[in-house]
Each structure stands twice: as C-alpha cells, then as structure tokens.
Amino acid sequence: MEQPLRVCLIGSGNVATHLGTALSQVAKVVQIYSHSLQNATALAEQCGCESVTDSLSMITADADLYLVSVKDDAIASVVESTPQAQGGVWAHTSGSVPMTVFAGYKERYGVFYPLQTFSKDLKIKVREVPIFIEGYDASTTDFLLRLARRISDNVTEADSTLRKKLHVAAVFACNFVNLMWIEADELLKESGLGIEFLRPLLKETLGKLDRVSPADAQTGPACRGDRHVIDEHLNMLSDEKRELYSMLSEIIIKRYINE
Amino acid sequence: MEQPLRVCLIGSGNVATHLGTALSQVAKVVQIYSHSLQNATALAEQCGCESVTDSLSMITADADLYLVSVKDDAIASVVESTPQAQGGVWAHTSGSVPMTVFAGYKERYGVFYPLQTFSKDLKIKVREVPIFIEGYDASTTDFLLRLARRISDNVTEADSTLRKKLHVAAVFACNFVNLMWIEADELLKESGLGIEFLRPLLKETLGKLDRVSPADAQTGPACRGDRHVIDEHLNMLSDEKRELYSMLSEIIIKRYINE
Numbered sequence: 001m002e003q004p005l006r007v008c009l010i011g012s013g014n015v016a017t018h019l020g021t022a023l024s025q026v027a028k029v030v031q032i033y034s035h036s037l038q039n040a041t042a043l044a045e046q047c048g049c050e051s052v053t054d055s056l057s058m059i060t061a062d063a064d065l066y067l068v069s070v071k072d073d074a075i076a077s078v079v080e081s082t083p084q085a086q087g088g089v090w091a092h093t094s095g096s097v098p099m100t101v102f103a104g105y106k107e108r109y110g111v112f113y114p115l116q117t118f119s120k121d122l123k124i125k126v127r128e129v130p131i132f133i134e135g136y137d138a139s140t141t142d143f144l145l146r147l148a149r150r151i152s153d154n155v156t157e158a159d160s161t162l163r164k165k166l167h168v169a170a171v172f173a174c175n176f177v178n179l180m181w182i183e184a185d186e187l188l189k190e191s192g193l194g195i196e197f198l199r200p201l202l203k204e205t206l207g208k209l210d211r212v213s214p215a216d217a218q219t220g221p222a223c224r225g226d227r228h229v230i231d232e233h234l235n236m237l238s239d240e241k242r243e244l245y246s247m248l249s250e251i252i253i254k255r256y257i258n259e
Numbered sequence: 260m261e262q263p264l265r266v267c268l269i270g271s272g273n274v275a276t277h278l279g280t281a282l283s284q285v286a287k288v289v290q291i292y293s294h295s296l297q298n299a300t301a302l303a304e305q306c307g308c309e310s311v312t313d314s315l316s317m318i319t320a321d322a323d324l325y326l327v328s329v330k331d332d333a334i335a336s337v338v339e340s341t342p343q344a345q346g347g348v349w350a351h352t353s354g355s356v357p358m359t360v361f362a363g364y365k366e367r368y369g370v371f372y373p374l375q376t377f378s379k380d381l382k383i384k385v386r387e388v389p390i391f392i393e394g395y396d397a398s399t400t401d402f403l404l405r406l407a408r409r410i411s412d413n414v415t416e417a418d419s420t421l422r423k424k425l426h427v428a429a430v431f432a433c434n435f436v437n438l439m440w441i442e443a444d445e446l447l448k449e450s451g452l453g454i455e456f457l458r459p460l461l462k463e464t465l466g467k468l469d470r471v472s473p474a475d476a477q478t479g480p481a482c483r484g485d486r487h488v489i490d491e492h493l494n495m496l497s498d499e500k501r502e503l504y505s506m507l508s509e510i511i512i513k514r515y516i517n518e
Binding site for chain 1: 355374375376378381383384387388389413415421423424425426427428429430431432433434435436437438439440441442443444446447449450452453454455456457458459460461462463464465466467468469470472473474476477478479480481482488491492495496499500503504506507510511514
C-alpha cells in the first residue's frame with residue numbers, strides 16, 4: 001500500500017483549520033505550527049496529528065507538503081525562517097501573495113488558494129470550494145493539483161496574475177456587496193427594522209445567478225431609467241448614502257439606458 | 260361554513276402569478292384581468308379561476324379583494340378605469356406607489372406589498388416572503404393583515420414612508436449588489452472564467468448574515484486599511500471599475516480605519 005502523504009500545517013487560523021481537516025482525511029498531518037500552542041493543539045486534535053510546535057526552527061524536515069496558512073504579511077518571514085525541507089513542496093494559501101515569495105528559500109513551491117471565506121466555527125463543504133493551484137514547475141503543479149482534487153471537485157490551475165484578478169473580483173462580489181448590505185441595514189434600522197427583512201429577497205437575488213448572468217439579472221429604478229423614483233430616493237438619503245446611490249445609479253443608467 | 264373570500268386579480272405578471280396562486284389556496288379567485296387574455300387564461304388555470312377578461316370595464320363588482328399587480332406607472336390608470344366595487348377592498352402590490360393612488364376612486368383601499376423578486380418560472384416559498392400591509396382605515400388594515408397572514412409567516416404593517424424606505428434599502432441590497440456582481444463577472448471573463456467561480460464564496464458571504472450584522476461581517480483590504488493591496492488592485496482596473504473600486508474602498512476605510 002502507498003504511504004500516505006505527510007503534511008505539515010503552518011498556521012492554525014480559519015483557512016488552516018478547514019483545509020487541514022479536509023487534508024487529514026486523505027493524508028497524514030504530521031505536524032502543526034502556530035505561534036499559539038493552544039490553537040495548534042486544538043487543530044491537532046481535529047486532524048489526528050500528534051506533533052505541535054510554536055517554534056519555526058522546530059518544523060520537521062521530512063514532510064511532503066508544507067501548507068503555509070498565516071496572514072499575508074507574515075508569509076515572507078515564515079518562509080525565511082523555516083528549513084528548505086528536502087524535496088517537500090511549500091505552498092501558501094493566499095490570493096494576493098505572489099508565488100515568488102518562496103524563491104531563493106525553498107526548492108519546490110507553489111500556491112494552494114481556496115476561494116472561500118472561512119469562519120472557524122462554521123462547517124464549509126470543502127468539496128465545493130474552488131481551489132486555484134500554481135506550481136513553480138510542472139511536477140510541482142501536478143503534485144498540488146492531484147492533492148487538491150482529492151479534497152475538492154472544483155480545482156483550477158491559476159498563475160499569480162489570474163489569482164490577483166480573482167481576488168479583485170472577490171472584492172467587488174463580496175466586500176463591496178457587504179458594504180451595500182451595511183447601507184441597507186442602516187436604512188432599515190432608522191425604521192426599527194433590519195436587514196433580516198431583506199433576507200428572502202437577497203437569497204433569491206443570489207439564486208438568480210444560477211440561471212442568468214448578472215448582466216441579465218439587473219433590475220431596479222436605474223435599470224429602467226426611472227428618474228422619478230431615483231430622485232425620490234435621493235431626497236430620502238443623506239451624505240454618503242446619497243452620493244453612493246447617485247454614483248451607482250448613473251453607472252447602471254449608462255450601462256442599460258444610454259447605450 | 261364561512262364563504263371563501265372572493266378575489267379579483269388585476270394583472271398576470273410575476274407578482275400576480277405568485278400571490279394569486281398562494282391566495283387561491285385560501286380564497287376563491289373569481290376573476291383575472293390582463294391586457295393579454297392568453298396570460299390571464301394561463302394564470303386562471305393555475306388558480307382554478309373560471310372568469311378572465313381583457314377589459315377593465317368588465318371587472319366584476321362583487322369581489323372582496325381587488326389585487327392590482329400591474330406595472331407601477333399603470334396603477335393609476337387601472338384605478339381610474341375600474342368600478343368602485345361595493346365595499347370590496349382595493350390593494351396594489353407596489354413598493355413605491357403611495358396608497359393615495361386610490362383616493363377619490365375607491366372606497367376601501369390599501370397596499371399588499373411582497374418584498375421579494377419574483378420570476379414566473381421559479382418556485383418561491385410565499386410563506387417566507389415578508390409582506391407589508393397598509394390600509395386606509397383600521398378595518399381595511401385588519402382585513403389585509405389577516406389575509407396576508409394566511410399565506411405568509413412574515414407580515415408587517417408599513418405605511419407608505421416605511422415602504423419607500425424598504426424600497427430604497429432593497430435598491431442597495433439587491434440592485435447595487437447585482438451591479439457589483441456584473442463588475443466581478445466582467446473581470447473574471449477577461450481571464451476566461453466567470454462569476455460561477457465565486458458562487459460558493461457569495462453563498463457563504465450571504466450565509467454570514469444569519470449570524471452577524473453586515474457591519475461585523477465586513478472583510479477585505481479596505482477594511483484592513485491595506486493600502487498596498489488597494490493600490491495594486493487599482494492599477495489592474497480601468498475607468499469605471501477603478502473609480503468605483505476607489506470610491507467604495509474609501510467609504511469602507513472611513514468607516515473602519517479612520518474613525
């Protein structure tokens with residue numbers, strides 16, 4: 001029988017927790033590093049792992065994969081402070097850090113980027129999470145692709161440029177979307193309600209994307225060019241909300257009416 | 260046994276279809292008007308209704324409820340061209356038309372506003388749809404509230420001001436959100452991908468709202484005050500997208516970093 005892959009997890013945050021737990025089903029997690037031994041120990045229990053450390057210099061030299069899931073701006077210092085590791089592959093899980101962070105420090109390296117927002121206490125179906133893989137050479141890419149496909153059905157090769165594009169798209173699709181929900185929540189709170197009244201509508205708005213492109217799904221006063229309703233709405237809003245409403249409506253009008 | 264309520268549906272679009280079908284389970288749909296007899300007939304079959312018309316002057320005088328689900332700017336002319344109807348209650352289903360559109364034309368009137376986006380071919384759980392009710396007097400309000408509660412578990416009284424606020428909140432939470440998805444989709448298409456790669460992320464982003472307020476759910480470079488990533492992203496974007504990214508990031512920075 002083939003020996004299971006030996007994985008060293010570096011980090012014990014949300015991404016490390018979800019990927020580590022999924023990987024522990026198809027590989028052996030041999031060591032977990034965290035600057036918090038307590039967090040490392042908690043994750044080790046979930047992964048059936050027997051070795052934890054809070055010292056980068058104690059990281060094992062004989063893992064097959066080193067998965068670096070620490071904050072973006074801590075990746076470089078982790079890379080510099082850890083052993084080369086005898087042919088093991090190093091990969092980080094960040095959408096915005098280039099693969100070249102490993103260059104000069106490690107022999108084999110790549111990126112293992114799950115495009116999902118993880119909360120520690122929340123179950124995520126890793127099998128549905130898109131994972132984007134980059135490797136510094138064909139055999140490393142192949143190694144990471146194969147491993148990723150064992151835990152997810154949605155694995156794609158993506159170089160650093162594409163990964164960056166995914167990240168900026170996610171900023172629009174999630175971060176800016178959340179800002180819109182903040183504005184809506186505040187408006188409703190003025191009347192003693194809250195965003196929860198919009199939840200069925202939000203669910204359906206998202207559900208529409210299963211059937212039509214967002215360009216075909218656009219609705220609302222701006223999309224109809226209904227200046228009367230737009231003006232009424234602007235009169236109800238103040239400052240930030242008015243400026244935002246106006247700018248976004250003009251973009252929609254330009255797209256749907258003026259073309 | 261109590262006689263079932265007699266409902267006349269005016270309109271055969273998405274809202275009329277979903278509300279009409281739900282109402283037909285708890286009341287008797289006695290007539291359906293549409294300027295398209297074909298649409299009226301199709302909906303009549305779903306509602307077990309035996310009378311359809313494409314003539315406003317032929318609308319029955321003895322229904323208990325006249326539900327006006329036509330386009331916003333057609334409501335006034337429908338109201339003017341139909342009989343007063345002997346004590347029956349008239350209600351429209353619009354978020355943005357004031358109740359007073361009925362004043363002077365009907366005796367008893369109100370609003371029956373479902374806060375949901377409906378597609379004709381898609382099943383919606385009407386029981387989960389928030390319905391907002393306004394009546395011109397207490398007994399009409401009561402009548403509409405009781406009826407709404409028979410088809411939905413989420414019924415709230417809302418005057419025209421609150422309804423307008425709900426509408427503007429929905430513009431932020433849905434219409435502007437959809438614009439963000441258009442931008443993300445376009446960005447991904449430049450790389451041969453599409454919004455479908457973000458779907459698990461979007462689902463989880465929306466799912467978060469079940470547990471935390473949007474203000475607590477905000478993530479991303481602007482929320483962290485990460486000017487380095489923001490500048491990188493701005494350099495990748497052109498024109499509309501760059502301006503939009505910059506404006507929205509500054510709003511988030513102002514909210515999360517500069518306060």
